[in-house]
Amino acid sequence: MAAACVVGIDFGTLSGRAVVVRVEDGAELGSAVHEFPHAVIERELPATGERLPRDWALQDPEDYVEVLREAVPAAVAASGVAPEDVVGIAIDFTASTPMPTLADGTPLCALDAFRDRPHAYPKLWKHHAAQGQADRINALAADRGEPWLARYGGRISSEWQFAKALQVLEEDPAVYDAMDRFIEGADWVVWQLSGEETRNACTAGYKGIFQDGYPSAAFLAALDERFAGFVADKLAGPPLAALGSRAGALTARAAAWTGLPEGIAVAAANVDAHVTAPAAQVTGPGQMLMVMGTSTCHMMSADTLAEVPGMCGVVDGGIVPGLWGYEAGQSGVGDIFAWFVDNAVPPRCHDAAAERGIDVHTYLSELAAEQEVGEHGLVALDWHSGNRSVLVDHTLSGLIVGLRLSTGPEDVYRALVEATAFGTRTIIEAFEGAGIAVDELFVAGGLIKNPMIMQVYADVTRRPLHLIDSEQGAALGAAMHAAVAAGAYGDIHAAAGAMGKVRRDVHVPDADRAAAYDRLFAHYARLHDHFGRGGDDVMHALARIGTEAPVLD
């Protein structure tokens, strides 16, 4: 068994990445990426050229299969591992990315009769055109006092499965009627690998409103009579598949696609952010993992169920079987810094960075790192793409105060970084206020490479930061679940201990800086509540005025 390996595949927004990992120690032996040929379908439907409405985002499931056919063999080849040494395979996926299929799993969009209908395609997580449906679900759930609503911080998102299903029903009833199943891309890929239709506990819990069961038929009927049977007819099946459980065995067809041995273990699917936790050895209570990229996902497990204000969701076994898995998030983090560099940094900084052969983020970060806390005289609110946790309000917007004629780009850059760190601190305080202690902070995602950003987070949160020691944490996490499904480890804790990778205490808080940040955070918190909780409704008003103004197309 010393040579035993597993394959993890991370299905992202634009590509799939396969990694071959040694079971014994988590060594990442080879990997390959395959870009989705159709990428994100946002402007027009390729089959017809039909223009898609605003806020739509579709995918083509054929692209997912191509990852199995291309990336997996390429990763195995790159690893030098003999295919027969691979004992299991697992995936993670974006969520919620649900799709309509026939009873045998055939995507509706693959049928000639439906390929010209946008609603027949998978709706990618960032398809935001079901906002009206989400609003009605939320209003009705609040009216009826549905017990599950509090598990989602009081509000479900337009990105989620039920809102998207209701949109299909209302906008293209023929597709709704024709679909036998409405299934997450995550579970659909596992179906293609194993021949078994499963629903994994993570996606169903966080994106499918599964809390000891789905929403009732009475609730669905109150939304729309025709929606009453949605769960019974198109969702429900065997019990949810626990993370790390065996969904089935690799089929002959999937073995042919991947070049892997028929019959090896296929694990239940998982969500990309959540699967990263064990890869960073985050499997215990009191440990929070932040996956910091364009946005930040905060994940942590706990022994107890609590209602954390503004969390995205709490799910039984949602991250680690046997524990309550909590998710919270910040809608804008790295993308705010990217927006700033693209739109608000003058030529002199671009030139100076180019001269030194570094990127503008690195250049500004180095200048910002030289400053004392508060020296720039700024405080910002990091709501440039709204606020997920703890306010759950996507109409909010960014603010900066303290601008002077002496304010430079590195000042604003640092203030924006600090604002996102204050946002994380707000989330941590919400957890602790609800009785869920956050003892340790782990970080994964692209931003771990920026030491200035990491140091600000350590100082603002007064916690040492432990950084994941893998550049493909999601795929590694998936591979670890494959190892558990294959029986190589008894549970994910054991797999994490052997295969997970973390560097501890990479950035530790400085007491003086932390004290100085306490003062700035007090200002942030006051602005946060004033503009976020109704003290001044200007952000909503500006969004309304901006929407009303005729926009030139």
Add this chain to the structure above:
Amino acid sequence: MAAACVVGIDFGTLSGRAVVVRVEDGAELGSAVHEFPHAVIERELPATGERLPRDWALQDPEDYVEVLREAVPAAVAASGVAPEDVVGIAIDFTASTPMPTLADGTPLCALDAFRDRPHAYPKLWKHHAAQGQADRINALAADRGEPWLARYGGRISSEWQFAKALQVLEEDPAVYDAMDRFIEGADWVVWQLSGEETRNACTAGYKGIFQDGYPSAAFLAALDERFAGFVADKLAGPPLAALGSRAGALTARAAAWTGLPEGIAVAAANVDAHVTAPAAQVTGPGQMLMVMGTSTCHMMSADTLAEVPGMCGVVDGGIVPGLWGYEAGQSGVGDIFAWFVDNAVPPRCHDAAAERGIDVHTYLSELAAEQEVGEHGLVALDWHSGNRSVLVDHTLSGLIVGLRLSTGPEDVYRALVEATAFGTRTIIEAFEGAGIAVDELFVAGGLIKNPMIMQVYADVTRRPLHLIDSEQGAALGAAMHAAVAAGAYGDIHAAAGAMGKVRRDVHVPDADRAAAYDRLFAHYARLHDHFGRGGDDVMHALARIGTEAPVLD
């Protein structure tokens, strides 16, 4: 008399500009600029190399004389006018720019005994190192209920004469003791031209706390025993010289410097902003002139005395003899736009502007002009260099709210322009709230060339804008006072009618846009009061924290 001309000289911060103007119709026949060789002395004293403390700003009076010797003859030569046709000369000057002299007008800094002492030099208007003295003057005046305090919006500035004189006394008593006179640069130049020491009503009123008399000896003694005799010993003399009055006749020495006929009329001095009013034909009640450049000065005359909250000052005959002259201002306007272009506009805009051969301001303004009101979804507070009127608080700072990942540079640029227009509207409303009607708006200064900015001001204020039709309004205004002093016109009203230049109704408000701006202004006003009147003290706190943080030099 058809050929009769006058010379006006505008003494700015870095140079003096002389203009030769025909008395009959105000035609500007020739001009010349002379840069001050010493410019602004901010870092070290040229005589010794001594490093000056922060916030100091001195000048060398020899530079002023050079303007008389160089710019005036050059302007006359450029005009083609025979020197003997020049019948009068007048100047305007920055203020408050006071200097210590001997009884005969010799600047102390021109004496070998004092040339190595910083306090012997003129303190330029932007010398801000007397803030401590100003604070004590304000506190004491408030304590004692000094009647003049309300005439200055409740607060005098560190830029003004008394604060600077007290700084001399406290920091270099030897200079204080040696100076026989403490006199504004404006009046000192007139002294050099005419041989007569005068104090003009404008500078004395706005910058010298002259309100039916100077502050009392008892008040001065309460500040510092040694200061009790300041007015009697070093300021007071004959009654203040009304604007447009004849200070004296051109001396033989000054005739030799300037090449003008000895004995022609020399008018009383004036302040640069105020002297521009008659050049734009602004001499009547209900007419407000805005001089819009790096900052904006708002000037208007009225029949009645009122206490306008947050005004800079109200002075009897301060702009036009016989009327109460009001001044208000915004500390940052064009310099906010310049800061933005220098610090927050990305390379693509600079490149696009360069490709079209236009400057970045023009480029952004053209893009911004295409937007509907409110389309950008932003509101800003224009306090990047504090707020002069109506809050009189230089520790305030800039704010912007409504930022999104879709926000572009032209959006922020327009929001900043609008913020300054909202600032002007706030000032207009303060005047009207105090019973001083603002019926008409006139504009001078560099920003009149930007049609986008002008249109925003017309829409936000709901008033047509009348633009001065001269590029050297201050010097033209000075020349008009010379014509009055020479007896060519009975008063400044008559001179303005004949020699002033204005284009009326160049930008007129649009009713729909004005209504849309009313909604945005309501948000501005609420933010203005929240951050400016104590609802949230974050701006002061950030300034304190920023000051406390060790700054690397």
